[in-house]
Amino acid sequence: MHNFEFVKPSSIADAVAALRQEDAQALSGGQTLMPTMKQRLAAPSVLVSLTGIAEMKGIRASGGVVEIGAATTHAEVAAGAGAYPALTALAGNIGDPAVRNRGTIGGSLANNDPAADYPAAALASGATIVTNAREIAADDFFQGLFTTALEEGEIITAVRFPVPERAAYAKFQQPASRFALTGAFVAKTSAGVRVAITGAGEDGVFRWTDAEAALSGNFSAAVLNGLAAPEDGLIGDLHGTPAYRANLVKVMTQRAVAAA
Amino acid sequence: MPKDQGIGASSKRREDVRFLTGRGVYTDDLSLHGQTHAVFVRSTVAHGRIKAIDTAAAAAMPGVLAVFTGEDFKDMGGNPAGWLINSRNGEPMREPKRPVLAHGKVRHVGDAYAAVVAETFQQAKDAAQQLADDSDIEELPAIVDMAAALADSSNRVHDEIPDNQCFDWGWIEDNRAAVDAAIKAAPHVTTLELVNNRLVPNAMEPRASIGEYFPGTGDYKLTTTSQNPHLHRLLIAAFVMGMPENKLTVVAPDVGGGFGSKIYHYGEEAVVLAAAKKLARPVRWTAERSESFLSDAHGRDHVTKIELACEKDGTFIAFRTETMANVGAYLSNFSTATPTFLHGTLMAGPYKVPNVYVNVKTVFTNTAPVDAYRGAGRPEATFSLERVIDKMCRELGLDPFEVRRKNLLTKDMFPYTTPVGLAYDTGDYHATLDKAMAMADVAGFEARRAESAKKGKLRGMGLSTWIEACGIAPSNLVGVLGSRVGLYDAATVRVNATGNISVMTGAHSHGQGHETVFAQIVAEKLGVPEASVEIVHGDTSKIPFGMGSYGSRSLAVCGSAMNRAVDKIIAKGKKIAAHMLEAAEDDITFENGNFSVAGTDKAKSFGEIAFSAYVPHNYPLETLEPGLEETAFYDPANFTYPAGAYICEVEVDPDTGKVDVAAFYCADDFGNVMNPMIVEGQVHGGVGQGIGQALCENTSYDESGQLLSGSYMDYAMPRADDVPFYNVDYSCQTPCTHNPLGVKGCGEAGAIGSPPAVVNAVIDALHRGGHTHVTHIDMPVSPSRVWSAING
Numbered sequence A: 001m002h003n004f005e006f007v008k009p010s011s012i013a014d015a016v017a018a019l020r021q022e023d024a025q026a027l028s029g030g031q032t033l034m035p036t037m038k039q040r041l042a043a044p045s046v047l048v049s050l051t052g053i054a055e056m057k058g059i060r061a062s063g064g065v066v067e068i069g070a071a072t073t074h075a076e077v078a079a080g081a082g083a084y085p086a087l088t089a090l091a092g093n094i095g096d097p098a099v100r101n102r103g104t105i106g107g108s109l110a111n112n113d114p115a116a117d118y119p120a121a122a123l124a125s126g127a128t129i130v131t132n133a134r135e136i137a138a139d140d141f142f143q144g145l146f147t148t149a150l151e152e153g154e155i156i157t158a159v160r161f162p163v164p165e166r167a168a169y170a171k172f173q174q175p176a177s178r179f180a181l182t183g184a185f186v187a188k189t190s191a192g193v194r195v196a197i198t199g200a201g202e203d204g205v206f207r208w209t210d211a212e213a214a215l216s217g218n219f220s221a222a223v224l225n226g227l228a229a230p231e232d233g234l235i236g237d238l239h240g241t242p243a244y245r246a247n248l249v250k251v252m253t254q255r256a257v258a259a260a
Numbered sequence B: 001m002p003k004d005q006g007i008g009a010s011s012k013r014r015e016d017v018r019f020l021t022g023r024g025v026y027t028d029d030l031s032l033h034g035q036t037h038a039v040f041v042r043s044t045v046a047h048g049r050i051k052a053i054d055t056a057a058a059a060a061m062p063g064v065l066a067v068f069t070g071e072d073f074k075d076m077g078g079n080p081a082g083w084l085i086n087s088r089n090g091e092p093m094r095e096p097k098r099p100v101l102a103h104g105k106v107r108h109v110g111d112a113y114a115a116v117v118a119e120t121f122q123q124a125k126d127a128a129q130q131l132a133d134d135s136d137i138e139e140l141p142a143i144v145d146m147a148a149a150l151a152d153s154s155n156r157v158h159d160e161i162p163d164n165q166c167f168d169w170g171w172i173e174d175n176r177a178a179v180d181a182a183i184k185a186a187p188h189v190t191t192l193e194l195v196n197n198r199l200v201p202n203a204m205e206p207r208a209s210i211g212e213y214f215p216g217t218g219d220y221k222l223t224t225t226s227q228n229p230h231l232h233r234l235l236i237a238a239f240v241m242g243m244p245e246n247k248l249t250v251v252a253p254d255v256g257g258g259f260g261s262k263i264y265h266y267g268e269e270a271v272v273l274a275a276a277k278k279l280a281r282p283v284r285w286t287a288e289r290s291e292s293f294l295s296d297a298h299g300r301d302h303v304t305k306i307e308l309a310c311e312k313d314g315t316f317i318a319f320r321t322e323t324m325a326n327v328g329a330y331l332s333n334f335s336t337a338t339p340t341f342l343h344g345t346l347m348a349g350p351y352k353v354p355n356v357y358v359n360v361k362t363v364f365t366n367t368a369p370v371d372a373y374r375g376a377g378r379p380e381a382t383f384s385l386e387r388v389i390d391k392m393c394r395e396l397g398l399d400p401f402e403v404r405r406k407n408l409l410t411k412d413m414f415p416y417t418t419p420v421g422l423a424y425d426t427g428d429y430h431a432t433l434d435k436a437m438a439m440a441d442v443a444g445f446e447a448r449r450a451e452s453a454k455k456g457k458l459r460g461m462g463l464s465t466w467i468e469a470c471g472i473a474p475s476n477l478v479g480v481l482g483s484r485v486g487l488y489d490a491a492t493v494r495v496n497a498t499g500n501i502s503v504m505t506g507a508h509s510h511g512q513g514h515e516t517v518f519a520q521i522v523a524e525k526l527g528v529p530e531a532s533v534e535i536v537h538g539d540t541s542k543i544p545f546g547m548g549s550y551g552s553r554s555l556a557v558c559g560s561a562m563n564r565a566v567d568k569i570i571a572k573g574k575k576i577a578a579h580m581l582e583a584a585e586d587d588i589t590f591e592n593g594n595f596s597v598a599g600t601d602k603a604k605s606f607g608e609i610a611f612s613a614y615v616p617h618n619y620p621l622e623t624l625e626p627g628l629e630e631t632a633f634y635d636p637a638n639f640t641y642p643a644g645a646y647i648c649e650v651e652v653d654p655d656t657g658k659v660d661v662a663a664f665y666c667a668d669d670f671g672n673v674m675n676p677m678i679v680e681g682q683v684h685g686g687v688g689q690g691i692g693q694a695l696c697e698n699t700s701y702d703e704s705g706q707l708l709s710g711s712y713m714d715y716a717m718p719r720a721d722d723v724p725f726y727n728v729d730y731s732c733q734t735p736c737t738h739n740p741l742g743v744k745g746c747g748e749a750g751a752i753g754s755p756p757a758v759v760n761a762v763i764d765a766l767h768r769g770g771h772t773h774v775t776h777i778d779m780p781v782s783p784s785r786v787w788s789a790i791n792g
């Protein structure tokens, strides 16, 4: 790890100002950024901690919406977002207790790891990503591997989830990392069904629209029996071929539907 | 009532108190006055020619004290292979020099070719990066696949070895024609091609070394993560650095696991010693986890074709194997013994089979060196046998339990000499098979299978009846077989004046619990409390000699040396007692810590005798030396042969291919058991590693020689939820006939016997589920492989 300055502002405005310094980078739970720095793959000169900002923490539920401060840890979501049970279940199954006690929802979404769990929840739920500057619909936020709509120096301050009528997340763990080899988040609202798939796509999280159409007509696992997820654009690596992942896309979606 | 101390008691592991409270002292915990930090520069390409390394910029960086390259060590000796193996044609193996730092060429990703020593770790790290940037290395095509390596003599790992072959070994060459003829004439032959997957050892503590040099005396000291400090001293002093052994002390303090990977001497150790001399300051290095992945000696990595010839009723006629064994880029110290004498000699298994022939070709590749890893050769032999037996049963429609029962050696056949040169002293393989079947409730399987089916899961059951040779090893025998060292061991038992005892053992405990078990044995034999016995290990300046711990040898060999030293103590004690009690030496008996005159109430306690030995006022000084300290060396007469039967039940999810180990049953014969709790722990750990190999661990190099599974993000270690609740039994005991404790060794058993039981269970589940086209899946039997096999 290279040397760096560390600041811990207590307001969003101060954080945004601090991030204007050269090579400054936001630090939330550090569960992704610190290992990257240890391997010398990232070398920010200033780390701006977001965990001292009260307005970026906590969970508020009202009017069918759950809003979560970006610096809220996975463990806090698992314990406190009871208004959205599928989300608490997802959060409670990220990594291990140490990761859940440090890692945050804002960090996870900003990082947009193609195998991370939260992006599936945000995309399937039609969540809104709130930043210091604007509000971004989940459909516009995720833009490929480790890429998002965030501008330089822009920080996520909160995430707003409309609570679906029915929802569930089914995750098949990659045997080594225990990230999602393939995870399917299914959300049913009055407007229809959304299915978001993580872990499988070469461009990160994506919606499986064929399944959405089928499920919007008949919300049952069986309705997907005749459907096959396309292999095109799916990841092939040590842990599975695109064909294997395509199978998991379907199996995990069916399991999520059954559990919702 | 179970005993609460001494032999056979489940005494709590005394060393765990310090381990579990953070008070252990590992190499990296030591902080020395004036210490400096070494960082190694490792090759990022699998194969390359070093054209130039410009050290000037790195050497001028802040805090940098010294920069080393392969050039600085080129006149030192090579790190040797411990066994000389001859090829079938009589030629000795090809033995390329393994330099301290790569010189001329780099031969695997992670091959260290330079080092920087600086005041701080960060400074050394920065300079190492600079040195990497200033290195001109011409990348050459990588040699990764073994078959391709043997076939293509234009591309060579070592320029002087045209076909990349180290040796082509036949065992036993004289059996070959008879085996070929038997297979040709046999009513049935089953053939199986399989891979025994390469494993990264992943000891919890990475390798670490601290070199010190004392200019006043010219002495060196190496503190290092070693399973065998004396072996390290021998290799470094006599072979690599060329110094008298009495000028080098090697200390291995607390060591956090080895599994074989810390038997060997590695170049980093020589570098920190040489650097310490140059700077006259301590030089330390601790591997980062990614360095461990790239540079620890890996395990296994065999590609094997096995043929099993039998009668239609499953009676074995012959086994024949052809194996390619990867030795990686250089010969690590035991790399030539592992695929040969720890593998080929076990290829008869626990069976009555008249004809066995083993062929092993060892191959150099641009990958990390491969050497002994928990089980070492014996897991490979067991896996090949137990898998092909299962395949044969399926082909002939025979019951795998009955086929084993029919072919196992019977207990009246011992001692038994196998067609591959071992003499099994004792055993009762049917007893462990019966025991395992009773534990596993084999009869109730069908009901459990039906339950699983209701959940959409395929249930299967797999068996393995395994044997190993451990208690390594009789020196004269291994000498004939090519070993360049003896494999006896030594111990000193020092009774202090006040009656407490220090035992200096050549064994090294890096998790096994020797401090507890060895104390139990000494306490039992001398009739003193366990707490008054201290076990000292891991320091060449304190211990007479020792070959260390590996090959499940510590108790059988080092323990026997200790036992012999204790016998000498008792014998001397009797002489002292005879004098004090004014009786004939022959009339003195020793029991429960008391020396007494037979048939009288005259007695002296052990403590009184010890005191008298050191305060010899009333003592036979004319005929007996004062003091009470004895050293013994012990060279085993034979290997020991633990054996057992393992049964695994799995549930397979056919939709995802995920395998869950539903139950695991072990019935082992370890001979006499000194501490049941520790034996159970060893079996748990071994089976856990075996399940890891069978289901999780995948060491994958791509065709350019990059390690794809170089971190825990991609290398799947078994976790708590991957392993079941273990059911372990060791009540079938046929004590070893040739060592005084009657012990056989239990450290590797679990890792040897379990992988085939797991894979057999998976194949069984798939067959019962109707997927009868699947005859084999290579390890690790990962979800994607199972799913692909089902849908293939």
Ligand SMILES: Cc1cc2nc3c(=O)[nH]c(=O)nc-3n(C[C@H](O)[C@H](O)[C@H](O)COP(=O)(O)OP(=O)(O)OC[C@H]3O[C@@H](n4cnc5c(N)ncnc54)[C@H](O)[C@@H]3O)c2cc1C
Pocket: A025, A026, A027, A028, A029, A030, A031, A032, A033, A034, A050, A070, A071, A093, A094, A095, A096, A099, A102, A103, A104, A105, A106, A107, A108, A110, A111, A113, A115, A116, A117, A118, A150, A154, A155, A156, A157, A177, A178, A179, A180
């Ligand atoms: C062992 C382990 C296991 C894991 N397992 C899983 C798993 O199963 N599933 C899963 O989904 N994840 C997993 N993770 C990742 C974990 O969830 C991380 O917490 C998450 O990816 C990043 O969150 P963080 O708060 O730690 O972010 P940090 O590491 O602090 O930051 C990550 C990146 O996001 C940026 N950033 C952080 N916060 C903001 C913000 N508010 N606005 C803008 N940019 C920001 C940072 O600058 C950095 O680039 C695992 C991590 C580890 C170490």
